[in-house]
Ligand SMILES: *[C@@H]1O[C@H](CO)[C@@H](O)[C@H](O)[C@H]1NC(C)=O
């Protein structure tokens with residue numbers, strides 16, 4: 267693709283690097299990589315300083331509330347959340363307690379070894395067709411791939427998302443990712459990552475005649491249209507087939523392979539990864555994942571050890587090799603029949619030969635792909651209100667501790683999770699004392715369903731706080747539910763649910779921030795109410811293994827599903843605490 271004047275900043279390596287311009291390209295790559303590596307080491311070093319700040323005196327869970335300062339509040343890198351513009355809360359403790367992401371200047375300078383200055387390459391994708399949390403999972407993966415490949419990410423046109431189309435007053439019901447995640451600022455904050463709209467991409471490269479189909483002919487956007495926002499049907503039937511026709515579609519199906527990024531662009535590096543894989547295969551394949559339950563390997567291990575924990579059921583490595591590196595446009599259709607659906611957690615799918623890049627990627631997702639302030643603030647108002655209520659009910663409860671459930675009902679396809687409120691109470695009563703204030707995040711509209719729990723707990727729902735959500739788009743309520751539940755002391759979720767999974771990931775981020783007991787192994791105060799077999803699964807380290815997504819059928823407890831919700835926490839934790 268043509269050189270872009272607008273791409274200048276990308277080509278200018280910062281001072282220290284520029285001085286070395288006499289070096290051969292190979293050495294420059296090496297030097298750049300060493301600089302980046304150093305940045306990360308510095309970051310990790312600072313991390314270990316933080317870790318030593320305070321382990322002794324947390325009462326468990328509530329140290330961010332009440333009068334006590336958060337353990338890391340002295341750290342200026344802890345990002346800020348300010349809610350004045352979003353209807354509050356104005357109380358600093360109430361906003362502080364939502365923050366798990368950090369502002370790490372060294373991290374924001376990191377560029378992928380595949381970023382080639384002076385050449386612009388692109389990544390386009392089609393959002394997942396499932397529910398919001400599946401869309402979120404695939405988005406995390408795609409953004410991580412964009413940075414890892416050094417490609418400009420092209421966001422799809424605004425469109426409706428399954429189950430996210432409540433029409434309410436003047437609120438919009440057609441969305442782009444930037445409505446949920448702070449992507450507007452991400453490009454400018456993060457070196458080596460550019461994000462543009464489809465509209466801009468089509469104007470810049472399509473109308474300009476730079477895009478070519480398989481036969482090498484210039485291919486203009488259908489009808490020379492650049493703005494496809496809100497044109498759901500045409501996007502699916504016209505734009506996407508056209509994108510598929512002018513791009514290279516890698517066959518990266520999470521079920522079959524892991525996408526592997528060598529340490530550098532050079533050919534022998536992609537080969538060295540392939541050799542690692544071949545050696546494992548020759549010596550009998552990968553060990554069973556059970557071998558790693560309770561015994562995590564170090565995040566700094568060799569490639570082979572890190573692959574061990576992740577690859578049990580996959581047939582190959584999908585290496586980001588020279589052919590793919592050279593393609594001007596990579597396209598990820600994210601469909602079962604083309605390319606493969608990206609229904610997978612990014613850390614279970616992307617493999618980095620360099621462990622530092624792996625950890626960087628995990629921090630990047632934690633620190634940048636978090637819900638926007640509007641959603642965080644709405645949740646903070648509700649958490650604040652629940653804590654006040656809990657404090658009022660009991661003078662003992664001076665930090666306003668509350669517990670929570672995510673009860674998935676509605677159209678969920680896993681029948682084993684359809685248990686009664688009595689069953690939910692029975693399985694939770696050892697963990698949640700009678701009289702507790704319990705927040706229930708649920709898609710169940712009939713609140714009478716919970717009567718058998720209400721006789722024991724002080725139940726509250728999002729609906730009880732409507733007055734705090736007056737100007738909030740109802741399509742954001744699910745995300746608010748997740749954030750509120752993430753701040754509970756004990757949490758009971760639903761196995762198979764990616765909605766529950768994300769609550770647990772955020773709880774892991776918080777546990778990591780505050781170094782709560784068990785955090786090193788990804789253990790948090792979370793349980794599953796159904797199926798009961800899995801109740802304590804979060805109380806034990808569990809490896810990431812194979813493709814981890816919920817299948818669209820109810821075939822009992824398939825081994826792949828076993829890992830679905832256990833893994834996010836550890837990946838989140840080790841991003842920071844290694
Ligand atoms: C799109 O624009 C190009 C360049 O101006 C032109 O050659 C082509 O005919 C146009 N296609 C359509 C469908 O209008």
Ligand SMILES: *[C@@H]1O[C@H](CO)[C@@H](O)[C@H](O)[C@H]1NC(C)=O
Nearest residue numbers: 479480481482485507508511
């Ligand atoms: C795909 O490309 C071929 C040429 O390689 C062309 O004949 C065909 O019309 C294109 N289809 C679409 C949907 O753009």
Ligand SMILES: *[C@@H]1O[C@H](CO)[C@@H](O)[C@H](O)[C@H]1NC(C)=O
Nearest residue numbers: 516517584585587588589590
């Ligand atoms: C890179 O991988 C693709 C997809 O697996 C394959 O078609 C291509 O031949 C590979 N290129 C090289 C140079 O190995």
